[in-house]
Each structure stands twice: as C-alpha cells, then as structure tokens.
Amino acid sequence: MRLNSPVTASLIAALRSDLAAADFTVARVTALWGAEAADALHRGQRIPALRALDARAGSTGPTPLATLAAVFLLGRPATGNDLAEAFPALGVDGAVALGLSSSTGGDRFFAAVDLRPYSFVDAHGPADWWIVSDLGELSLGHALPVDHVLGVGGASTTLSGLMLQNPVDRVLDLGTGCGIQAMHASRHANHVVATDISQRAIDLAALNVELNGIEGVEFRLGSLFEPVEGETFDHIVSNPPFVITPRADGVPEYEYRDGGMVGDALVQAVISTAGEYLAPGGVAQLLANWEYRGDGAGEGDGVGEGDGVGEGAGDGFARVEGWLDASTVPVDAWVVERDVEDAARYAETWIRDGGTRQGTDAFDRLMSAWLDDFERRDVRSVGFGYVLLRRPITGEPTLRRLERRHGALGSNEAGLGVHLGDSLAAHDWQAALDDAAFASHRYAVAGDVTEERHFWPGDDAPTAMLLRQGGGFGRTVQGDTGLIALVGACDGELSVAAIVAALAQLLEVDEGALFAELVPAVRALVVDGFLVPVE
Structure with a gap:
C-alpha cells in the first residue's frame, strides 16, 4: 500500500x-x-x-x-x-x-479493513472525509493483533476538538496512527510532519491523506521525537501511546496505545522534552494518563478554578508538576484532568479495549497482571486529561495551571480548541499589564454568561451568587457582592477602575482595599472568557 x-x-x-x-x-x-x-x-x-x-x-x-x-x-x-x-x-x-x-x-x-465516513465542523467550516484503519473486534471476532491501527475513536475526536486552529507554518503529529490528527492539522498549517513507530500506521495514514486529497503532509518512521531530532515546530499534537500497561510476559503491547515504558514514564518523557522541539511561541497539545500513588486519590469538586495546584490536588498532579519542573526547556503549562479511574476499573477498561472479553481465563490472567503491576508501584488510581505546553517567545513562563474538570463540560469538547486559543491570548494580554493599566480598560460580559442568585426562603439577601459560563469549560464562579456588582456593571462603558471607585462609595469600603481584592478576580474572569476587553 x-x-x-x-x-x-x-x-x-x-x-x-x-x-x-x-x-x-x-x-x-x-x-x-x-x-x-x-x-x-x-x-x-x-x-x-x-x-x-x-x-x-x-x-x-x-x-x-x-x-x-x-x-x-x-x-x-x-x-x-x-x-x-x-x-x-x-x-x-x-x-x-x-x-x-x-x-x-x-x-x-x-x-x-475498516473504511468509514467521518464528518466534523471546525473553525474552517464543515468537512467530510473517509478514514481507513484496521478491522475492530466486532468484525474480527477475536482480540486485536498487537500491530492494530486504530481508527477514529473518542480520544481522537477529543484531541482534534482541543486542537488550536491558529495558522502556523509547521506542525508535528507525534504518533500519527491512522493520520487523523495530521489531517486536521493540515487545515491550519503549511506543512505537517507525521511520525509513528509502526510502518503499517504510516502506510494507512498516507492512504487516508491521499484518499482525501490533502496536501502538505510528510510521513516519517520512528519512535517519539527521534525522526525530528534537531527540528522545531510551531504546533505539536499527540495522542501518544499513554496507556499504562504491565511489562510482563503474556500481556500484549499494542503499538497504538502502549509505549513500552513502565507506568506513566512515556508521558513523563514527552512532557519533559517537548519544549526542545517547539519554536518560540510554539504550543504542544497531548492527551495523557498519570498515576496516583499511595493516598493521592485524585478526588476534587470538579471545579478547579484558578492557577496552580490547589489544596488536595493529590499525588497525580504533584507528579505532573515534577515533570514540568524537570522540563529541559522551561514552558508554560495548562493541564486539565477530565477523569480519574481506580486501578481495577482502569485495567478492565483497557483489557476490554484490546478485545479480550470478560468472563474468560484470558481476561482473568490479564487482570491479575495489571493489578500486580499497580500493587508493586502502589498505584491506587489513574488520571486522564489534556496537557498544553508552550515555549515562551522571550523571558520566563507566565502560565502554570493544573485544574480538574470532571464531569460534563459547558460545551462539546469538539469546540474547545477555539476557547483554549482565546484563553491563551487573554492570559498573555492581561499578564503584560500591571494592575493600574489592566483596570484602565473597559470590559463587557460574554454572551454565554448567566448569573444565578440563591435565597433561603424568606430572606431578602442572597446566600449565594454564581456566574455560569455556557460555553468553554462551563465554569461556575461564586462571587461576593463586590465582584457580582462589578461584573454586572461591565457593559463596555466604564473602566474597571471607575466601577471599583463607584462600588467603594456605594459599599462604604476602602477603595484601595476593594481594588486589590477585585482586580485579580477580574483578571481570572478575562482569562476564562467571562469578560471580554472592549477596544
């Protein structure tokens, strides 16, 4: 082929x-x-x-x-x-x-082979493609071979939906599989380099590119960054073989999902070295797993607002922070954890994914191997999420954000790429301004933001005031009287400084103290898309 x-x-x-x-x-x-x-x-x-x-x-x-x-x-x-x-x-x-x-x-x-239609809508409009991959378990009637080339699955559509779509010159698709991410990237890049350790994956990906009349995609055979040593890219996308698989006899290692390393070491390697392959200002986006060991259970309220690792972040996020700290090139980082599975459920998920059915001796043997591996390393659960890294154009990184967004989002993940791009741009814009300059600007409430007030029966004053975001990550922010009043006054007519001055008089509080309290909160609302600067 x-x-x-x-x-x-x-x-x-x-x-x-x-x-x-x-x-x-x-x-x-x-x-x-x-x-x-x-x-x-x-x-x-x-x-x-x-x-x-x-x-x-x-x-x-x-x-x-x-x-x-x-x-x-x-x-x-x-x-x-x-x-x-x-x-x-x-x-x-x-x-x-x-x-x-x-x-x-x-x-x-x-x-x-599996040959199926594929449709999507991105920032460039709707499109219809055809994707060729290997036959799945339903057609084969047995477990998948280890060189199986996966088609478009849930992880694929998640990553393509997260993909930033700003026009760039060069994109790297690390571990291209059937080529779907390289094809998506071709819609905003002049040239795409797609790599994979599997020759069959390269062949099928090349077929898909040719079949859909896509130009500007180059394929290279090799592991991780080896085929692009010494090169840099404006955008790196990767759905890497991040699945945590026991390195034990009798446990199949599927090329499309297993990186051949112990535990989450492959994700660690990618996060720690990706910055070397990014041009200044370049962004890497990947899906990843990370282990929770010991007592770090990964529990959270699913809100995870703010930068940094909050109280109770758990061992999984601490591991990811360690990888970021050890990066060979300092990078901005935004990590979003979407889910956590306990060790047994995680093993069950990926054993079934390989086509081994529950209730069989083969399934039980694999389950034992998985749990033995987790027990040796005291792994209690595994987190899954998105990782965004960026090499600063100049100076030191300004963004380090690790947050949990468990459960449903405010919008479909397919549209998050645009939101992520807008949030990065907003972060850079506000980070370059001191508080006085930031507060001198006027802002308007985004069209998808609503306000909720909750009252105890018979009370005149609300017990809780919430701002809810309909799109993006569907965030909810609980505010006090000052913040909610400030947001309500953001109609593009008055600057934040003017609104704070008026509120200080109305609430009979010190203007300087109110300014120091509200401006950081307003910065966060701008970054997350609740408020939009007015030119």
Whole structure:
C-alpha cells in the first residue's frame, strides 16, 4: 500500500471517485438505517442496522451506498456483482489490490479493513472525509493483533476538538496512527510532519491523506521525537501511546496505545522534552494518563478554578508538576484532568479495549497482571486529561495551571480548541499589564454568561451568587457582592477602575482595599472568557 507507485495512486483516485459517487457520508449512512440503529451500532450492536438495510433492499437489491455500509461498517460479505456496482471505477480487482477487500473463495467478498465516513465542523467550516484503519473486534471476532491501527475513536475526536486552529507554518503529529490528527492539522498549517513507530500506521495514514486529497503532509518512521531530532515546530499534537500497561510476559503491547515504558514514564518523557522541539511561541497539545500513588486519590469538586495546584490536588498532579519542573526547556503549562479511574476499573477498561472479553481465563490472567503491576508501584488510581505546553517567545513562563474538570463540560469538547486559543491570548494580554493599566480598560460580559442568585426562603439577601459560563469549560464562579456588582456593571462603558471607585462609595469600603481584592478576580474572569476587553 505504498503511495510511490503510480498504480496505487490511480487506484486511490478511483476509490475516491466511487465513494463520492455513492455519497458515502455520515449523514447519508445514518439516514440509511435510522438514528436508533445508528445508536445501537455505536454500542456494538449491528443487527438493527442490518435489518434496516434488508428492509430497504426489497426486491431491487442493495444500492452502492448500502453495499459499502454493509461491507465496511457491518461486516457483511458482498457478492462480486454488488461490490462491482459499489466500485464502478475501482472494480473488484482494484479493491482487492488496494487491500480493501478479500475473498475466501467463491463469490463472497469481505472487508479487509475498516473504511468509514467521518464528518466534523471546525473553525474552517464543515468537512467530510473517509478514514481507513484496521478491522475492530466486532468484525474480527477475536482480540486485536498487537500491530492494530486504530481508527477514529473518542480520544481522537477529543484531541482534534482541543486542537488550536491558529495558522502556523509547521506542525508535528507525534504518533500519527491512522493520520487523523495530521489531517486536521493540515487545515491550519503549511506543512505537517507525521511520525509513528509502526510502518503499517504510516502506510494507512498516507492512504487516508491521499484518499482525501490533502496536501502538505510528510510521513516519517520512528519512535517519539527521534525522526525530528534537531527540528522545531510551531504546533505539536499527540495522542501518544499513554496507556499504562504491565511489562510482563503474556500481556500484549499494542503499538497504538502502549509505549513500552513502565507506568506513566512515556508521558513523563514527552512532557519533559517537548519544549526542545517547539519554536518560540510554539504550543504542544497531548492527551495523557498519570498515576496516583499511595493516598493521592485524585478526588476534587470538579471545579478547579484558578492557577496552580490547589489544596488536595493529590499525588497525580504533584507528579505532573515534577515533570514540568524537570522540563529541559522551561514552558508554560495548562493541564486539565477530565477523569480519574481506580486501578481495577482502569485495567478492565483497557483489557476490554484490546478485545479480550470478560468472563474468560484470558481476561482473568490479564487482570491479575495489571493489578500486580499497580500493587508493586502502589498505584491506587489513574488520571486522564489534556496537557498544553508552550515555549515562551522571550523571558520566563507566565502560565502554570493544573485544574480538574470532571464531569460534563459547558460545551462539546469538539469546540474547545477555539476557547483554549482565546484563553491563551487573554492570559498573555492581561499578564503584560500591571494592575493600574489592566483596570484602565473597559470590559463587557460574554454572551454565554448567566448569573444565578440563591435565597433561603424568606430572606431578602442572597446566600449565594454564581456566574455560569455556557460555553468553554462551563465554569461556575461564586462571587461576593463586590465582584457580582462589578461584573454586572461591565457593559463596555466604564473602566474597571471607575466601577471599583463607584462600588467603594456605594459599599462604604476602602477603595484601595476593594481594588486589590477585585482586580485579580477580574483578571481570572478575562482569562476564562467571562469578560471580554472592549477596544
């Protein structure tokens, strides 16, 4: 499946033509079998979708769209005639030559890979692609091979949604897998370098780039930063093989998720060295796991407002802070923990991910190996989250923020990239101003911010006043009378300094003390998008 062959390139062009002609898109496939069957398929149940296809086919036979959906999404074989109608330009022989389909003999052709439509919306607008990856457990009927190349999963869409979309020159996709992050990055970069330790992953990623007519992506084989030694990038994105896997006989090490190191050492290595490969002002974004050892259980209220590690941050965040402190190049850092799983649940999750089913001897052996490994290192739970690193253009880092955002967010993670970019820009803007200069500006309340007041029955004064953010991270800020009144007065007409002076008179308090109390809180509201500077 090497693209330096003119024959292969022509076959991919024919495949692209056929998929477009069949209208093989997420919207059309969902309409083919309906929303309920689509939901069932998402849960791993394909029978409702198959029944819907059979009911539609009737006496006329399947359409090209139905054949493609049945073969590549539902694992149903097709006859040579049906496959030929679905691939009029590529043909059955072309589908076999390209590695899409195979036959065990007779007139029955099966999917040899997973080929599915993919749709999304980003800052550049909506798009529809096709993604080729290896067959999953549902189609294989057994555990995954260790060289399995994963398609677009939940982690993939999370990272692509987090991706900053500012125009840049060079992007590095570290551990590209099927190439999905490199493809997303190509929409805001002049050139993308995509690396992976797996030659099969490189081949499939190159196929996906060619299939979708994407230019400017270069592929390199190798581990982590080895293929780009001595180079720097404006943006690094990575869904690295961060899964904490026992280094023990009989435990499969999947290339797409296992980095071959003990515990969370791979994430430590990436966080500690990524700054070397960032150009000044460059940003690295990755998904990561970190261990909680001993009594650090990772519990929190899910709010996690403010910079730094708050009280009760736990051992997991302390480990991450240690990695940041040991960075070979000082970097700004923003770490968001999205979830924590206890050791047993974490092991269960990733054993199932590999296709080993519960209730089997193989599952029990793997579970024991995982728990033995955790016990040796006193690992009680594992955190999962996002890491954003930035190399300062000049001077020392100004941002060190570790926070917990457990549970639902204010908006879909798919739109967080724009919010993160806005928050970084707001942080830089306010960090460059002293308090007097910051307070001389006028601000307006963002359109997604609402205010809540809670009263005990019969009381005139509220017991709690909250500002809620509808988008971004869906933050909630509890304020006192002064802060809530200041935010309420931010309509773009008066500066913060003028509002504070008026409030000091109204509340009959010292203006200087009120200024010192409120300005840091207002800075935080600007960074988090509650307040927007007015030019």
